[in-house]
Amino acid sequence: MQFDLILTGGRVIDPSQNLDAVADVAFAGGKVARVAPSIAPTPGAEVRNVAGHIVTPGLIDLHTHVYVHGTSLGIDADEFCRSSGVTTAVDTGSAGPGNFMGFRKHVIEKSEARILAYLHVSHAGIYGFSDRVMVGESEEMRLMNPIDAVAVADANRDVIVGIKVRVGKHASGTSGTAPLDVALQVAEEVGMPLMAHIDHPPPSYEEVVERLRPGDVLTHAFRPFPNAPVTPQGRVKQVVLAARERGVLFDIGHGKGSFAFRTARAMLANGFMPDTISSDVHVLCINGPAFDQVTTLSKFLCLGVPLPEVIRATTVNAAMALKRPELGSLRPGSPGDATILSIEEGRFDYVDVVGEHLEGDRRIVSDAVVLAGKWWHAREGASFGRA
Known part of the structure; x- marks a missing residue:
């Protein structure tokens, strides 16, 4: 050869x-x-x-925002991938069914690095995210667009790997689990995994996790109080253990507000390793506290996770979460x-x-x-x- x-x-x-x-x-x-x-x-x-x-194997960052120039939170995928050793950047809901084709044509198809995407169930994706304007796209239920989301996801299965929804006080206001329930219907209809964002309650960590199906991903899984996955006594919540038992996946999604050393130490002390480690890199955290994927990985290395397990969480485990087993391997x-x-x-x-x-x-x-x-x-x- x-x-x-x-x-x-x-x-x-x-x-x-x-x-x-x-x-x-x-x-x-x-x-x-x-x-x-x-x-x-x-x-x-x-x-x-x-x-x-x-x-x-080429690193997979399971949570990024790379709809550059199309959304206010997007960064340049190729620039990020070169500096952070990432060969597959997974955009998590920057675009929804109303603007996904712009993301595909102007960013995904022109990028040298591989970009895969979770499609947001909200019509325009994450549209109100900046240092001056912060509007939760899931707060307005009129923006939920399940019918078009099904059509767009079905027509773009080569690059769309799942459905995304953001719930929590900042993302969905007082809508509670209603946006999540809509997104789950879309994911079920197209036979794809769901990735759920969680921030401050409502809804609670418990309400979100108990709805997730095998293969679905909870991102921001090691977030700080409130809505942390551990009890005040430092034990992993029972609903979290039950979710893992039935096959729900737990992703870091560091970002601007979603990773705490205190939570991570408690989870790791209980033997609860995240399935995947991701940066949730976007314009408001690329200069800190997340910075990039290798910095996020380094934090786990310094928390005592062996290097091969750190690599596992950004290669083969991420590929399995994406249902793309050909990725994340040197076979x-x-x-x-x-x-x-x-x-x-x-x-x-x-x-x-x-x-x-x-x-x-x-x-x-x-x-x-x-x-x-x-x-x-x-x-x-x-x-x-x-x-």
Whole structure:
């Protein structure tokens, strides 16, 4: 086989194959071609020496907002993916059925990085989100558009992976669970998972979680009080344990207001690891407290989660949540996406959404990205020899 690119000498961590070893990774025709202890280069193959670095499947950020220029919260997907080692950015409800085709035509189809989307059940998605205007799109029930949401989701199954709804005091005012119930009907009709946002009550954490089905995703799962998943005594709420038992997935969705170290420590102390770790990056948190995906991952590393489990939560677990098992893996035949990381040691300041600081001794850094089997981006200052 003729290879296009070979990454040689790196520590390959691929939880989809329970692989953690020094190995070479070869790509051909835009896909992963081979993973082996040593791969002989073929004529014309580009060889990159990644010794001393970590090679993972392309990172998946399950919660982003990348409808740039189309919504006030959108950031540039390619710029974010290059700097954060992400090869698949999942937009979670920036667009609804009334404006999804603009998102598809002007952003998704033009992006080099892969963009998948949860379609918002509200007509125009998250339209009133800025530092001056904050209008919860789920507060006005007249904006719920289940009929068109079904049609748009059905017509765009190549890029739409689920239905999104935001409920809580900030997102839905006093509408309670009514928007969630509409969104669940849409998700059921099209046979897709639902992702539910939760903020301050109403509704309560319990009311939201108990409605979710196997495969549905609760994002902002480790949020602070109120509507935290733990009791004042530091135990995981019974409704949360029951939801996990029946197959509900718990996603971090850090963002501006949805991740607290106190909650995370309690959940992890109870052995409750999130299914997926995501940044919820948007214009109001990209300069802090979320910053990017690798910073969000670093927080869990510094909270004591082993590196392979951190990688699992942003690769194979995210792919399973998306029902796209071909992603998040370096198995031969998988899409040719990979992320090259390193772990820096030192003293690093991390902050959560309530202002608590954590001094960590390690930081995950994105050094380079392979996209569709080609060397796509390398961090300035990072050196990789070419043979």
